[in-house]
Amino acid sequence: MILNMPRLLKHPRCKDFFRASRNPMILESVTLxxxxxxxxxxxxxxxxxxLRKRSFYKAIEIVSDIGNLTEQNEILQILYSATVYTENNHYANLLKLWIDDIYIKKIPNSNKFITQDSFNTTYQYNVIIKLGFEYKEPPIKKEPLW
Known part of the structure; x- marks a missing residue:
């Protein structure tokens, strides 16, 4: 007798996840x-x-090992804020959330009132995070027959 058991397969986007192959999967992403x-x-x-292509929990574990506490707290604050936003607004499950891409983008600040010299350009730094998650539509409540 052969049972049709779900096989554990490597997740298509993340290094840390394994998933059962029976259920269809819809992948979503949010860039913050x-x-x-x-x-x-x-x-x-x-x-x-x-942190790229890592699950949320593995990323938190990696960041928690940073020796410089200010850097550790800044990165943790950004990760937690992005995760809470994704969980609240996109119904993402924390167990199925991963960091698809993360990097720092340097943007010149062109405000002439702040920089009096045209030669001294100040820069603004943005941390760009692309979070991926498995999305399942919420179940539809069935109407009673009565």
Whole structure:
């Protein structure tokens, strides 16, 4: 007798997940931006690269091992804020949430009132996070027969 048991397959987008192959999967993603000027060290960019294609919980574990507490707290705050936004507004499940891409984008600040010299250009730094999650539509409530 052969039972049709779901097989565990590697998740198509994330290094850390395995999923059962029986259920169809709808992948969604959300791109968020966080303005931050405190994350400028080379260590932070290396850490952010290691978070790509990782599950949310594995990313939190990696960030928790950072020695510099200000960098650790800044990255954790950004990750938690993005996750709470995704969970509340897109009905994402934390167990099926991963960081698809994360990087720092340097944007020149062109405000002439702040910079008096045209030669001194200040920069604004944004942390761009693309979160992926498995989306299941909420079940439809059946109408009673009575």
């Amino acid at each position: 931006s966080a303005k931050n000027s405190n994350l400028l060290s080379g260590n932070v960019t290396k850490i952010l690269k290691s």
